[in-house]
Amino acid sequence: MYRSFFPRDIFAEFDRLQRDMQQAFDLAPTIRGMGSNGFPALNVGATPEAVEIYAFAPGVDPASLEVNLERGLLTIAGERKGVLPAADAKAAVHINERFDGAFRRMLTLPDDADPEAVDAKLRDGVLRITVQRRAAAQPRRISIQ
Structure with a gap:
């Protein structure tokens, strides 16, 4: 996954933030079990x-x-x-x-x-x-x- 040290694209940052928030609240079981974070x-x-x-x-x-x-x-x-x-x-x-x-x-x-x-x-x-x-x-x- 690409992550810039110096973000310049605000829409890419919003997309990353949305993925992080979704992952934080995702309660579906994964191969690693519940609560992966x-x-x-x-x-x-x-x-x-x-x-x-x-x-x-x-x-x-x-x-x-x-x-x-x-x-x-x-x-x-x-x-x-x-x-x-x-x-x-x-x-x-x-x-x-x-x-x-x-x-x-x-x-x-x-x-x-x-x-x-x-x-x-x-x-x-x-x-x-x-x-x-x-x-x-x-x-x-x-x-x-």
Whole structure:
């Protein structure tokens, strides 16, 4: 996609603005799932033993991250500081596509998720949250007598 550093065509800018607004309010599912513009980006999967959540949050200070689980609702919150020059600096920013500021993502976990068995680890900008399933909910083989 072509984006000029110094826009001169006002109609092209209106077209870009309309596409951005449409994408922000587009709730139709895509191949990537619902809500394609959230930060941090999430991958969610499940095994018979656990639910795995990967939150991709490069540049986030681990001290600013907060993971809560309450009544089956997992909340990931935090803040990423900006890296742009100060407002009083004599520098112009032409494109800023990197998200900075406070964020909050919420996920509903399955009923068999065990709130007492949650593990969260941050490594190389990827937050991995593992929520174990209750032992009673895990599949087991029944022997025939």
